[in-house]
Amino acid sequence: MRIQVINPNTCQGMTDKIASAAQQVALADTHIIASSPKHGPASIESAFDDVIASAALMDEIAAGVEQQVDAHIIACFGDPALDAARELATAPVIGIAEAAFHMATLVSHRFSVVTTMSSTINTAHSLLHKYGFEDHCVNVRATDIPVLTLEQISDEIFHTLLAECRQALLVDKAEAIVLGCAGMADIAARLQHDLQIPVIDGVTAAVKLAESLVQLGLKTSKIGSYRPRQVKPFIGRYQHWGA
Amino acid sequence: MRIQVINPNTCQGMTDKIASAAQQVALADTHIIASSPKHGPASIESAFDDVIASAALMDEIAAGVEQQVDAHIIACFGDPALDAARELATAPVIGIAEAAFHMATLVSHRFSVVTTMSSTINTAHSLLHKYGFEDHCVNVRATDIPVLTLEQISDEIFHTLLAECRQALLVDKAEAIVLGCAGMADIAARLQHDLQIPVIDGVTAAVKLAESLVQLGLKTSKIGSYRPRQVKPFIGRYQHWGA
């Protein structure tokens, strides 16, 4: 099967890193198609970044639809434009935040999120509510590490993240950790080894969920919430979406 | 004072209609500056439309900031990109859905929303939750009237809307009606006259709330959730947002 993994920001290093993490857990016959938008911010760390990246992301989803991929993954922890993507697609679309949350509740009763910038905390809370995991997430902890720093995770950053995870265990009584950024995929195993509790990365979680849905023959429901959008006029730089 | 009223879709007729409704309730010394994006969909009736319109809307907010307007109004009932707009602005930013909800709870215990397309019902529910008005809204009723039909409201459309309002009174036991589209501003008074209960339009409600905030000296809080965005590289058609 072919799974499109979209990095919604425009940093190629991050796209490569995500692709590599995805490939590592994919089944032998799963082909990972990584992409990122041609337009938009280098990283997504605010509501503004999210809004701009979301519009650009739509082109990537449309490209995936045209290539008839079997599933789409939105690999940014804010799950930007997830509902709009489901309107465009018929294959399943999975956000990495939701993927991580689902997996976390299967192996723990209460988890904490360890993330990058404080400016993303509101988004995480809003997603937790949307998906129904509010009561299972005890805390969202920001480390104020800029997203792009994660392209190459230094020892110092690793230990900052490890220390924050330990606080989650001690203070929040968290039983598992959800990593709050696609850029942390490569250190999940190392953190899990040091902490001896489940540490969940959304990119790899989303790949397994996408494969699962495909194997079960489940696609995005096209009645109700995700019914196909109506074609209508668009002007200016969005003219290509029009009738 | 100068209030920027942005119609987030690209239909000029709708922009004119909104501007006229806004001007009618504004104070004598309030100057309404109506605008709409140069890019994007002719109407907003799905999550996809919302995502595209949101990105284009950012340019309008930035223009308003440059003109040092005293308040910004986002005149689409989905309150698109409201949080992102508050990151850009220092003046107050008000969405017309939130404006209508606030006013409705001041004159009734429970209200219903009467709106256009069924595809916007999810958005309305999600906004009601976000703002905290879930327990006060009994129902969101769609009439499946396309948004652009509202540019000129025919007698037939008026009576369809009136009939739906009556259902809200009878079935939902609604005590007030919130109109779910900026394009309905001009018939609120007529509906209120016929129904003899409060009928609230978001555009006019937002204008009065904007004036109120300005007169009270209240601006968007710039610490925490709406702190100014960090400048960073943007590429492609969003390059102008970059460093």
Next chain:
Amino acid sequence: MRIQVINPNTCQGMTDKIASAAQQVALADTHIIASSPKHGPASIESAFDDVIASAALMDEIAAGVEQQVDAHIIACFGDPALDAARELATAPVIGIAEAAFHMATLVSHRFSVVTTMSSTINTAHSLLHKYGFEDHCVNVRATDIPVLTLEQISDEIFHTLLAECRQALLVDKAEAIVLGCAGMADIAARLQHDLQIPVIDGVTAAVKLAESLVQLGLKTSKIGSYRPRQVKPFIGRYQHWGA
């Protein structure tokens, strides 16, 4: 227009102070009619005080109805007898707590209340739930300053309040402050200047909301929850309410 501003306690100094705050933000052609009950407690700091003041408040509302005022404001942060007042009135009735909460959510994502006696904390929480603002208010902080001390706010009291606000910023991560007593109206601007975030006083907020509703032609819905009370026999000191 004429707006009745009722101080529900019987302290004349407080009534004068509230009237002055209200007048300061009112439009040029708004006439503020301040009043306070002829019966009841000098201040409202407990459920018991609230119950007694509420009964006396009804006479004031009735007087306002007879004078055909355009709106009524209940200027005590517990919003005493708000629903009962709406049964008596046809014009809008606004409580200052609800007014302040509404305004706070328009300029911040999360706010804290800074109030007087600890004995009023329960009431504040119960109002936040009733109106739907529970998720937006992070904390209700009492200073245990007796209400009547606020008649003349000394420098010491001002600094106690300022310190409590600073705690709200630091500890609660509040983005705006709601002042929890009508007696604090005159220091809102000074606190806002020192804190550099929105500081909202309910009296002034209520005046602007009342003016807004009147200008929008919105009155209390008289079907359902606030339908007119049925006339019936009353005895003793409430005989005047009877048939």
Next chain:
Amino acid sequence: MRIQVINPNTCQGMTDKIASAAQQVALADTHIIASSPKHGPASIESAFDDVIASAALMDEIAAGVEQQVDAHIIACFGDPALDAARELATAPVIGIAEAAFHMATLVSHRFSVVTTMSSTINTAHSLLHKYGFEDHCVNVRATDIPVLTLEQISDEIFHTLLAECRQALLVDKAEAIVLGCAGMADIAARLQHDLQIPVIDGVTAAVKLAESLVQLGLKTSKIGSYRPRQVKPFIGRYQHWGA
């Protein structure tokens, strides 16, 4: 032990009826002291009636405190002024709505309330939320029978109530019925016999709960929410409450 049962309205027939119902379930050595206020409405069917009756009720509670009764019961289904009464009292204070709700959840998973006037539905819902029984009550059904009609329950009224209960079973899937007015105490057994499911009257439920608390040595907690009120000046017809 001595239990004060207060009918908060001023209809003597209702007071007698409540006293008789209370006495019937009381233990042999329980002395029921029935009373009703000297001031206020003949019946409580709106927020306005509730506000007036609440103030008058305070005098009755104070009388009970002076007589050193072992428990106070507020025998109106709106539980008027319950919190204020707990500030005045040291003995337990029980409202008949809360009493009925507690008992209902011990013998059923979901119950419906069958009550008098539609104008009391909001109050019932607000109490259900306050006490935490929202998820256990499926519906609040009004029959629009005026409260005072219940002084002598005719066969017609009995059958109206029975029919409403049957609807609750069929439509709401209710497993028990809570009767929504103190005036229905005498027909609970007859309804239970006809319906073959638990039918709970608040007056008798409150008597048993009051006896239970007394026998367990449990009194109203006087720290925090129900701490004694502070003495302060009161004027006019409430002067007797002052310093």
Next chain:
Amino acid sequence: MRIQVINPNTCQGMTDKIASAAQQVALADTHIIASSPKHGPASIESAFDDVIASAALMDEIAAGVEQQVDAHIIACFGDPALDAARELATAPVIGIAEAAFHMATLVSHRFSVVTTMSSTINTAHSLLHKYGFEDHCVNVRATDIPVLTLEQISDEIFHTLLAECRQALLVDKAEAIVLGCAGMADIAARLQHDLQIPVIDGVTAAVKLAESLVQLGLKTSKIGSYRPRQVKPFIGRYQHWGA
């Protein structure tokens, strides 16, 4: 009347202690029938213990049904198998956790639970939600005292519990204490005396509630949730439950 009080663990000393506490508060003509299962764990301190004890408990309930007791009490703070017991019984069935919670909310606005092992905290929270008392319970505090240590409460254990209660008052602002284990029944009065706020033990609370329900003629509703189970084949050690 005859009330069956079942200790769901298999420790005879605990059964005796519970029986004695129950008898002390029972009415003169109430006969307490204490029992405990012939199978299962010596104490219940985990979900696993709860599952095993629950199955064994069913035999005791069935024995009580055969003896036609007037009410059943499940005297373990996890209220194990309460719903299943209500399916078997027609008389009322009361859990001691629910009993204690009900009583606590009648004499306080907010209470804390002081319990034994941390491993029971999740169960307590889940019960609080189920019954609707989540907003009334501020905290569940574990002391990590093993349940069986409570058979004989030493001075050291008493002071550990007392200290934890004091923390609840100071830190949680609790207004009453609910004791989280049947084994604490004998020290409730002593703790209440030292703390001067209500201290509630579930065993005694359940006895009074059971007597109250019986005197009110209220039995478990046998339609809906607690309808009688359908007879069907059972094999192995549960063969006696079969057709």
Next chain:
Amino acid sequence: MRIQVINPNTCQGMTDKIASAAQQVALADTHIIASSPKHGPASIESAFDDVIASAALMDEIAAGVEQQVDAHIIACFGDPALDAARELATAPVIGIAEAAFHMATLVSHRFSVVTTMSSTINTAHSLLHKYGFEDHCVNVRATDIPVLTLEQISDEIFHTLLAECRQALLVDKAEAIVLGCAGMADIAARLQHDLQIPVIDGVTAAVKLAESLVQLGLKTSKIGSYRPRQVKPFIGRYQHWGA
């Protein structure tokens, strides 16, 4: 990998059917080990059945732990004893209800459950709350088809289920269907084909989730909620669990 799939009831035909459904979606190198308890009810259709089956289920989990399986699946839609099983196991443990709910929210915004007996509706609602999916499930629809009838699904039963699903689409506006019984695994595809929306069976969903967790290296967190049980004395038929 080896996955233990436990049918918690004692009907061998059902076990075979579940095993076959599980095997069909499993990866080539996944070995399904199906089992069912030696003790307990032929089907689980009430809280009583659930309690008895839960105790017997513990032996199966323990057997799986001894065989060092890579994951355990509890294949009854009530997810009986899931938390207790997680205390015993270190490998992941998945219930089929939770598995189906997770998958449903990835391909739809709102789903309905179509299940067997009405007596299982309460359990489904309680699970939806526990997992956080309350807002995503619009309705739980019972068909009152006895569980064991599903061993061989006749055309009549298929059409009863299909008709109920169609009601869910029309009345509930459901966008996907979750099948509420392990015995329906074999008709999910046929229903999905006829309805043209996602139809989710819990057994197959659980197999894919179990494989995913194993491939991600995620195991049950053994700190906090699911820490290993403490060994202690057990008597009678549960003696084998003791020290």
